[in-house]
Amino acid sequence: MIPITPVGSSAGVALRYLDPGALNLTALPPLSLYVHFPWCVRKCPYCDFNSHEVRGSFPEQEYLQALRLDLEQSLPLIWGRKVYSVFIGGGTPSLLSADGLDQLMSDIRTLLPLDLNAEVTMEANPGTFEAEKFKRFRASGINRLSIGIQSFNTDHLKALGRIHDGDEARRAIEIAQANFDNFNLDLMYALPQQTLGECRRDLETAMSFAPPHLSLYHLTMEPNTVFAKYPPQLPDEDASADMQDLIASETAAAGYQHYEVSAYARPGHQARHNLNYWQFGDYLGIGAGAHSKLSFPHRIVRQTRAKQPASFMQAAQAGRAVHEEAEIAxxxxxxxxxxxxxxxxxxxxxxxxxxxxxxxxxxxxxxxxxxxxxxxxxxxxxxxxxxxxxxxxxxxxxxxxx
Incomplete structure (x- = not known):
């Protein structure tokens, strides 16, 4: 380190030190908020996200209180910074009650300077759709849904361990259309024993609803999942490549821009929250297992929270919601x-x-x-x-x- 004597200093004044390895960020990047909801009805065999099966019920009020405490403890790190997008992911956050979601959104608006045009997304499972509840979700401030369809083929949905069937998937999209101008459909391809024709039918069915955004993911065998331990029979590389080519041509013909590896959007409907990730923006993550990436003028820090919901709630109550923190070298x-x-x-x-x-x-x-x-x-x-x-x-x- 190089000692620098302040202007006007005199004997006895402590010297500042300039670290030649320090960064020099002239401006901080845009900031997003990620909120993790860790419960789901059933753990899917391909899923490596931090999700835990609901055993009868989950402690909604205790978890919402812990989320607020986590956010309050994080405020000094982001003081004065506006939040441009919010993403409530999981797990299955649509398991939240309408009152619970309203409480969460109220806490976020109370504690954070949310941009007036902020994109506020919630992930939703078609097996949890109730028309009246989703109307209330919209009234609480959710302005974009991300619906985990994965497939419209009931046999493929069973193979993926999903709790909905093809009819429920269609019904969920109809409810979304009735309440939201902006929504995303998640689909997966290269599924166990899937043919090119079945992939085409899934894609055509999804596009028939004219979703503003599509996320199309190649099924992968992630470590520490049931599929990794007991791999199903998947299409070979040639068949998988044919599906990718089909998706590229069909989405382009329908007016979707392929703007990221797995993301396709109609003009003006790119996912702003995800774009912030891909452009190395900042995000504060609260909730069990959530990650943060936060920039300061001379350093960039990553944080993680405890994965187990009970451990996270205990830590938040004790005033130490952050489990690990490290500066990016x-x-x-x-x-x-x-x-x-x-x-x-x-x-x-x-x-x-x-x-x-x-x-x-x-x-x-x-x-x-x-x-x-x-x-x-x-x-x-x-x-x-x-x-x-x-x-x-x-x-x-x-x-x-x-």
Whole structure:
């Protein structure tokens, strides 16, 4: 560290120290809020999220109180910063009662300076849809739903361990259409024994409802899941690639922009909350197992909460909701940034790298050159983006920045 004597200092005045490894963020990025609801009706065999099956009931009031305490304890870290999006995920947050959701939204508005045009998303399971309850969700301030359809094929839904069938999926979308202008449908493909024709029918059924946003995920075998332990028979790589090609052509023909690896949107309906993640923005995560990434002028910090709901609630009551906290090391920032930003199909402005990491673009110059030489990356003075080849081998491209 280099000692710096303050202007006008005299003997006895403590010296400041300039850390040559410190960052220099000229402005803090946009801030989002993530709220985790950890319970679901049944744990799906492919799911590696922090979710726990409801055993009869769940402690709604105790959990809502813990969420408020967690948020209150976090306020000094984000003081004065406006929140531009809220995402309530899980688990299955649509298990919350209408009164419970209203209480949560009231606490958020009371404690945070929420932007007037903030996007407020809630995840919902078709097996939990009740028309009257979702009307009240909308009245409480939810203005975007993300519905976990996964498939309209009842056999595939059974294989995935979902609690709804195809008819319930359609009914859920009709309720969403009646109450929300903005909603997303989650679909999965390359499902156990799924054919290209079945994938097409799922996609056509979803698009028949004209959703503003589609999320289309390739089923993957995540560690520590039932599917990882007992793998089902999945379509081979060629069949999976055919499904990806089908999705690309059909969504484009229907007017959807493929703007991120798994995200497709009609004009003006990109998911603002998720875009903030991919552009390496900041987010405060509250609730069991939630993660935060928070920037300060000279450092960027990550936090996690305890995964078990009971442990989280006890910790929040004791005034220590944050379970772990660590500063992101300077040499880890390039990979952290590129891991997210390279998911954007249209790429990003090179200036964004400096704005969000506090580092000069020269920190990754050699790797950019190497990726460009391999045909994985296109760049000029206004744009860095993965090529078609880079999109196909995205994991390899991202790992070059490790």
């Amino acid at each position: 300077r040499d880890e920032l390039p990979f952290e940034f590129m891991l997210n930003a390279l998911r954007l199909q249209e790429g990003f402005d090179p200036n964004l790298f400096g704005e969000r990491t506090g580092l000069a673009i020269t920190a990754i110059e050699k790797t950019l050159d190497a990726a460009e030489a391999k045909g994985l990356l296109y760049r000029d003075h206004k744009l860095i983006r993965p090529t078609v080849l880079g999109q196909r081998f995205l994991n390899d491209l991202q790992q070059m920045f490790l």
